[in-house]
Amino acid sequence: MNIRPDQESFTFSADALKIDEAAETDRIVAGLRAQLRGVRKRGLVLGLSGGIDSSVSVALAVRAVGAKNVFCLFMPENDSDPESLWLGRLVADTFGVEAIVEDIGPTLAAMGCYERRDDFIRELVPDYGPGWASKIVIANALEGDGYNISSLVVQDPEGNRTKLRMPPSAYLGIVAATNMKQRTRKQLEYYHADRLNFAVIGTPNRLEYDQGFFVKNGDGAADVKPIAHLYKSQVYALAAYLGVPEEIRRRPPTTDTYSLEQTQEEFYFSLPYDRMDLCLYGLNNGLSAEEVGRAAELSAAQVERVWADIAAKRKATRYLHLGPQLVQSVAEIGD
Numbered sequence: 001m002n003i004r005p006d007q008e009s010f011t012f013s014a015d016a017l018k019i020d021e022a023a024e025t026d027r028i029v030a031g032l033r034a035q036l037r038g039v040r041k042r043g044l045v046l047g048l049s050g051g052i053d054s055s056v057s058v059a060l061a062v063r064a065v066g067a068k069n070v071f072c073l074f075m076p077e078n079d080s081d082p083e084s085l086w087l088g089r090l091v092a093d094t095f096g097v098e099a100i101v102e103d104i105g106p107t108l109a110a111m112g113c114y115e116r117r118d119d120f121i122r123e124l125v126p127d128y129g130p131g132w133a134s135k136i137v138i139a140n141a142l143e144g145d146g147y148n149i150s151s152l153v154v155q156d157p158e159g160n161r162t163k164l165r166m167p168p169s170a171y172l173g174i175v176a177a178t179n180m181k182q183r184t185r186k187q188l189e190y191y192h193a194d195r196l197n198f199a200v201i202g203t204p205n206r207l208e209y210d211q212g213f214f215v216k217n218g219d220g221a222a223d224v225k226p227i228a229h230l231y232k233s234q235v236y237a238l239a240a241y242l243g244v245p246e247e248i249r250r251r252p253p254t255t256d257t258y259s260l261e262q263t264q265e266e267f268y269f270s271l272p273y274d275r276m277d278l279c280l281y282g283l284n285n286g287l288s289a290e291e292v293g294r295a296a297e298l299s300a301a302q303v304e305r306v307w308a309d310i311a312a313k314r315k316a317t318r319y320l321h322l323g324p325q326l327v328q329s330v331a332e333i334g335d
Helices: 021-039 052-065 082-095 105-111 113-122 168-196 206-210 232-242 246-250 273-284 289-296 300-316
Strands: 044-047 070-074 098-101 133-138 150-155 161-165
Touching: 021 052, 021 232, 044 052, 044 168, 052 070, 052 082, 052 232, 052 246, 070 082, 070 168, 082 098, 082 246, 105 113, 105 168, 113 168, 133 168, 150 168, 206 232, 206 273, 232 246, 232 273, 273 289, 273 300, 289 300
Parallel strands: 044 070, 070 098
Antiparallel strands: 133 150, 150 161
């Protein structure tokens, strides 16, 4: 799947990312079963967001252990899009899995998630309060100078929007408060996994896993990550094969984290997922920027900027993949 063709006549295109959906499903299902035996768990728990990745993960989990051994959580909060819950229920009904709602909004409020976030926003927008909404956006790597500058977008109660550059302290404070959402969800997933003697599924695709688009000890925490090797377009191919509802497959990927609607490329990635897949595949397989540019409809210089952005994200988020660092290894249990 990730071998650069040697034929002189080879022309790089999205076809390089095509997979045998049936064979890939069988491989993942066999892997999940073996992993569960290894950790002595009898089923799987996951948070169901209504997005493509968690929906495909549910479908694969059902194939691996049966619907009765899959337990799903819907975990909305004050900023969640109501459509996410509706789509999540649609997926649970489609695959016949048990699912419950755990509203984390009151918990987040009690921990000060929203208040802490708003305090940092008010450093830039003193009037920010009830009736306002916000999101963080990142500079477009194709147009920038190589620096990933984040900005704050706020909308007042009348619908007027303002975009402001953030000092590092405000950015870090807003993100730190927002990360409480992912960590609270993961705490609930592990509560239910412990009571059921199930394992927890993590749902990152390859773009997210490779470039650190997850929160440490939040959505990055899991016992198994069955689709982390798949490019996003391959996840969509599996979704169609596995019967994920079309409503899910049509929905643009979103973060569903901030109170203003936000696409993933606004917040993190340089391009929509299909073109990011081509750029990442080309980088991983030693293709030239010219070859990738023709496939992704970008100039070679733009591809180089995307690759630089990927390298920067890999470097900055490397620590997210690391476990706790020991001064000295404990030989009896391994590293």
